[in-house]
Every structure is written in C-alpha cells, then in structure tokens.
Amino acid sequence: MWKKEDVKTQVVRENATGFSTGSPTSPSGPTRETSTGLPVSSKASASISQGIRIKGEITGSEDLFVDGHLEGKVNLSDGSFTVGPNGEVKADIFAREVIVRGRVDGKIVGREKIQLWSTGNVAGDLQTERLVIEDGAVLRGRVEIETGRPIDKRDEARGAAAGSSKGGVISVSSGSAAD
C-alpha cells in the first residue's frame, strides 16, 4: 500500500526518471510551472509526471499532481488531487479538492470542491459540496451535491414555469404553428 511517506522516499530516489518534487512555495507567486509548462498549485508537494505508471493505494493529507497513469485508490483526506491533461487515473478518489484535466475512471469524492476543466473526462459518480464544470468537459456519471449549491449560479427567471398555465390536461397531440 502506498503511503505518503513512501511516495516522498521514492520521489527523491526516482527524481531523474519522472517523479518530481516541488518546493511548496514559489518565489514568483502562488503558481509554478512544471517541466511540461503546466501550472501546478503552489501547495502541490508531489507530482507524478507523464510516463510514470503506478498501481496501488495512495494515502496522505497533502496535495498531489498526477500527469501519468495511476490505478488503484487515492485518499488525500486534506489534500488537493489534480489530474493533469495527460493524466489517466483508474481509481476511486477521495480528497478535499479534486481537479480533473485528464481522464478519470472511478468515483470522485471532493469534500469541498470538484473542478472539471475543459479537457477533463470523467466516467464515474461525483460527490462534493461545490462542482465546477468548464465547457467541453465530459462527464458520465451521477452528480451528488451534498450541501450548499454549485457555484456559477445564474439569475434565472424563477417561477416562470410555475407561472405557466397548468389548467390544460396534457393531450395526445402535436402540430405545427408556422408563425
């Protein structure tokens, strides 16, 4: 079973072959660039880059960025889990926040928030407090919002449907109105 400490140990050893460690802070601001030019959260303390395959269970409480292949289970109780645009994850994911820019096949529980970017492709159920879906993202699964409501709330003409006529019995009918 993968533990966070185990990952860190290997990160140091395998740095030249694809794992990379990142300083939790960047002098240039809250984001930094990986070797592939991808922005990574400043909190991301570990990353699994493209070309790396991992099978097993990852547990921990810090942030993780995956741009390679991961199969198994992910449990980052207090961390943010990001799937990069090249990332392919076949796993149930439990994390504080989950950001998907690649492919995920499995259930995602993002305690606080789930973000699907335009390149994101998820086959699995989503469970979170807040869900953000960018245009172009692909989702195949059920969405469960536990509390609160999803963001990006629009002003809507609430009650418009309620204000419509309810008196008519739905009839078997069709027709055209070439208005």
Added chain:
Amino acid sequence: MSFLNKLGIGVGAGASSSREVPRSMGSSGRTRSNGSAPVAAVGTSRSPELGESNRVSNGLKEFLWNLEGLGRGALLDLGPAWQTTLSFFIERGFRVSSEDLLRAWKEFLVDEEGKLREAAGRAAQHTLDVTPSARAARFLEANLQYPNSSFDAILLWDLLDYVEPMVAKQMVANLTELLRPGGVVFAMFHSKKPEGFQRYRVADSTTLQVITSPVLCPAQRVYQNREIQDLFGRYRTMKSFVGRDQLRESLFIK
C-alpha cells in the same frame, strides 16, 4: 401560455435574440492556479469557435411544469455536461446523472471502424456483424447502463436525429425501461435536415441556449410526426411545439 399551447400546439418557440460568444474567454492566456482558482470564472468560459443564441422553449417550460412537486427526483441528461444545466436541476433538488450519448456514439463509430479494419485482415469467420440491429445492440451494451425505473425525467435533446434509426429505436425502448411510470422525456427533432450542429443547455426556466459546435456526427434522418409517434408508442401522452426555426420540441409522458 397561449390557447394554442393549451391544445398542445405550441407557437413561437425559437423566437430569440442571438449573440456571438466573447472570444476573449478561450483557453489562451489562462493564468489561474490549480488549487486556488477564482472559480467564479470557471464554467462560463467558451471555446473560441462556439457561437451561442437563446431560444424560448415552451417544451422546457412544459417539462418543468410536469416535474413540479416531484421533490428529489432523478434526472438523466443525455447531452454534454454543461454547468448551467446541471446547476439548474440540482438547485431544484434533482439528482442528476449525465451521459453525453452523442459523444459516446461518435466514439463508438470510430471504434467500429477500427474493428472493421481489423476484421478485414482476419479469416472470414471473425468478421464483425454490421447489421443495424447488431450495431445497435453493441452500442447499447456499453451505454445507458442504469437500473430499470431509475429516472423521473430524461433530457434526450435532439439525439435521435443523429444516431442510426435502429439505434434510435432500441435507445427509446431502453429509455422507456429506465423511466418510472409518469416520467417525462424531453426530446427535440429537426423538421428539416440541420445545416449546422448545435448543442443545447438550459439558461432558465423558459430559455435554452443553443450552442453552435463543430459537427460531432452527421444527421441521419428527419423524423416525421407519425414516425415520432411510432417511436414513442409506449408512452401515454405526447405533446409537441414547433418553432419558427423548424425545431420540434416534444414531451413524452410514460
């Protein structure tokens, strides 16, 4: 709602304003971080090539009217996972499942083409059964896999215009099984072969946003009213609205 609408003959759907999508919201120049993105901006961005217009939808209004008082109903959205559509229904207490079936159909076609090429290089006994019913069965084995009577409402959009007729027929049969008694299907049909390719999302209770998109699949056929009634023959009621843009919105109640 007009008198004609009460009779099931809708008027005026499609009368709307249109506007071009701001091109400045494309992916280029995006600088947010992964972890602490200003999320309010997310979900409203567009690909630069997309165009968008609003369409008054009597069908949507009627669909919502039929779902009133349902409480925590279950809805299956067979279009793309748009933030606005999902939010709209989740905020109204629905448990929403999303499956972009047209994208799945496109992927299926690509996959089938690959299999055919493979089969061509093999012995005759390994050839792929390409009869319409076999293709439909293969497609539906991998899609729409939900327990029977799982949903109170289904957003089918204009999907049936784009899949092979046999797939459409079997798909409707499958959807009927997924729908609870009294459940509602909202579908759209083009009255003439569509020139472009559009996708739809819910803007508000009476308005759909029509998103012009790159062609995912060519339209397969234009269904006449009688054919639509035959497709949904197991449904208790049917109601249609045809707009000036020749797009027919239909509700089917099981």
